[in-house]
Amino acid sequence: MEDCVFCNIINRTIESQILFEDQDLIVIKDILPKAPVHLLVIPKQHIISVSHLDPAQAGLVGKMILTAKDMGVKYGVSETGYKLVFNVGRDGGQVIPHLHLHLMGGKNMGE
Numbered sequence: 730m731e732d733c734v735f736c737n738i739i740n741r742t743i744e745s746q747i748l749f750e751d752q753d754l755i756v757i758k759d760i761l762p763k764a765p766v767h768l769l770v771i772p773k774q775h776i777i778s779v780s781h782l783d784p785a786q787a788g789l790v791g792k793m794i795l796t797a798k799d800m801g802v803k804y805g806v807s808e809t810g811y812k813l814v815f816n817v818g819r820d821g822g823q824v825i826p827h828l829h830l831h832l833m834g835g836k837n838m839g840e
């Protein structure tokens with residue numbers, strides 16, 4: 730997707746600090762952090778949102794969550810806890826229409 734910010738980060742058209750990368754996904758910092766640790770786990774495939782997932786992508790979604798778990802350890806919030814959030818569509822507050830998982834921690838995120 731030519732005009733997708735995340736696709737352009739993945740293909741290096743837009744420069745960004747990529748914290749982790751493998752064949753399926755990347756991890757970057759949220760540019761408008763809502764917590765001391767606020768990371769985004771983003772699949773390389775342009776999937777619009779959770780609403781656009783199909784069952785064949787179950788493994789990819791599982792991998793996103795397990796990568797978030799590893800990032801929680803790496804960024805020191807595993808013991809204190811963190812929040813994992815998928816915003817979906819307009820009313821879900823999804824700003825960029827490319828699937829991503831928010832990891833937020835480093836302060837009390839309880840509600």
Ligand SMILES: [Zn+2]
Binds near residue numbers: 730733734737827
């Ligand atoms: Zn995209």
